[in-house]
Amino acid sequence: MQLYELILEAHERLKKRIRRTELIHSHYYSEKLGAPLLFKCENLQRTGSFKIRGALNFMTAQSREALKHGVITASAGNHAQGVAFSADLLGVKASIYMPEITPPQKVQSTRDYGAEVVLTGRNFDEACQAALQAQHSTGALFVHPFDDPLVMAGQGTIALEILEDLPDLKNLIVPVGGGGLIAGIAAAVRVIAPHVRIIGVESMAAPSMSASFKAGKPCETPVSVTLADGIAVKRPGALTVPVIRGSVDEIVLVEEEEIAQAIVSLLEKTKLLVEGAGAVPLAAVLHDRIQGLSGKTVCLLSGGNIDVKTIALVVERGLLAAGRYLKLSIELDDLPGALATLSADIAATRANIFLINHDRRSKSLPLGRTDVSLELETRGYEHIREIVQELERKGYSLKVE
Structure with a gap:
């Protein structure tokens, strides 16, 4: 059966079990881009990501006999929750193998659906190897995160919803990891609306699909730690490529700072919370990674499962990258009023002191001197330059951290 036919079947199978997620038009980003920009909000999906579509489609297509020993899978988080939720819905046992670096929020959410979680391996690929070995001994049914026609078909139902809501779509920008999401979407779009431009986006920390796209076959590439952990795959699928x-x-790449800025920007401008993998489409748009965008464009926000600790780090990193946050250290004479004078001089630059630390006990400081560490809220890189120049003009010896 052709993949498109499987997608149509998946649509019928899933439509009463999942959320038909919103397609939201953004006035802010549309004005910034100079063309209509919309977000397909799979971050608002049940379990917090699109992955439930593929997992649930795969499992509901199986016989009870095939599911009698339960299911097993490997995942960096979102597929895990999709499989765990689906197993709970169908009343079958689920064992999920997750990398040791998986964010705690994703681990706990998976356990909350009743699945057994095994933390193993440094990345998805190592966790997947462990899950496949366990599958041989338990007889459980392996639910692949991306390299399966039924999984791809489930993800492809997103395209049916987008094209029904926006038939005059021109560009569709999709996160890429192992390839199940973009393969399913592309299979549907090419049948219904072949004129639509489909762009995949990867993190530079995990560029396996872009390498495979160029080579014409699955290629293995090193994976570094990335905010987009949900798409950090060493080797994409043999079926998806x-x-x-x-x-x-085309497939384009984005940097970590660009992903962080996109997460922060979405929070500020649209009040939408997304994880790193879900933010890569907007990161590509904001940083001109895609040439010649025109017409109605949809960024697929693939998931919103990001833990609070990561949010705090990402917000700080995003503000730093955008020139909205400045860290300084300044050496002062340890005299009454010196700190007050510094504060007044900073206030004159219209910067806001977010945090200040006054240390006169460091061994590296000469007697009679004190070190002041400052964190300032700023309005951008031009404002930062003005602050530094003004403080240096007034004789301060400073270091930008």
């Missing part, structure tokens, strides 16, 4: 090669127009 041919579909992507034949149906996707």
Whole structure:
């Protein structure tokens, strides 16, 4: 059966079990881009990501006999929750193998659905190897995160919803990891609206699909720690790569700072919370990674499962990258009023002191001197330059951290 036919079947199978997520038009980003920009909000999906579509489609297509020993899978988080939720819905046992670096929020959410979680391996690929070995001994049914026609078909139902809501779509920008999401989407789009430009986005820390796209076959690449942990895959799927090669127009890469800025920007401008993998489409748009965008464009926000600790780090990193946050250390004479004078001089630059630390006990300081560490809220890189220049003009010896 052709993948498109499987997608139509998946649509019928899933439509009463999942959320038809919103397609939201953004006035702010549309004005910034100079063309209509919309967000498909899979971050608002049940379990917090699109992954439930593929997992639930795969499992509901199986016989009870196939599921009698339960299911097993490997995941960096979102597929894990999709499988755990689906197993709970169907009343079958689920064992989930997750990398040791998986954010605690994703681990706990998976356990909350009743699944057994095994933390193993440094990345998804190592966790997947462990899950496959366990599958041979338990007889459980392995639910692949991306390299399966039924999983791809479940993810492809997103395209049906987008094209029904926005038939005059021109560009669709999709996160890429192992390729199940973009393969399913591309298979549907090429049948219904072949004129639509489909762009995949990867993190530079995990560029396996872009390498495979160029080579025409699955390629393995090193994976570094990335905010987009949900798409950090060392080797994409043997089934997904041919579909992507034949149906996707291009794959682009984004940097970690750009992902952080996109997460912060979405929070500020749209009040939407997304994880790193879900933010890569907007990161590509904001940082001109995609050339010649025109017409109605949809960024797929694939998931919103990000833990509070990561949010705090990402917000600080995003503000730093955008020139909205400045860290300084300044050496002062240890005299009454010196700190007050410094505060007044900073206030004159219209910067806001977010945090200040006054240390006169460091061994590296000469007697009679004190070190002041400052964190300032700023309005951008031009404002930062003005602050530094003004403080240096007034004779301060400073270091930008």
